[in-house]
Amino acid sequence: MRWLAVILAACLSWSAWALDLQQAKQQGLIGEQLNGLVGVVRGSGEVNAIASDINRKRLENYQDIARKTGTSLTVVQARAGQLNIERTASGHYIQLADGSWRRK
Template sequence: MRWFVLLLVTTLSWSVWALDLQQAKQQGLIGEQLNGLVGAVTATSEVNAIVEDINRKRLASYQDIARRNNTSLAVVQSRAGQLNIERTPQGQYIQLANGSWRRK
């Protein structure tokens, strides 16, 4: 019986780590923000790790776009945020200007 509990706990913890961005968004754990980054709707260490990884990659991409277009990072982030929110499917979370989360 103990081995079964250990196996179950291990399997559950691996399934959380196996989440990708789309799965986390579909489960309501992560949402799109106005600044072009994602945020944790339900913060856990696993969700925060996904958010940090995605945002690191997005920021690098936004910085490259800003540099290539001779514009500010803030402009690129603002436009990306608008596009990401527009493209967010119904039922997933978006962050409002006041910081609260709402299902689209």
């Protein structure tokens, strides 16, 4: 019975160990891309999962904006990418047009 409590405590505390987007950016694991999405600079399964989740949410927002404004998704993503890169903190990664990563 005691082992069950240990497992339950470990599961409940997992979220405290999990990275969030800002932590992943600060650690140089994730960067901003020109298409308004984030990309994995270097990382593992957890980093890929964070990027996938963020990108799914961003795409939903971009699709809503495109639908409401009558603009193409490509245009919305390009504008969002430009804004996200402009807002990226110094020292965080951005992706260049050739696909390479560099610190801002």
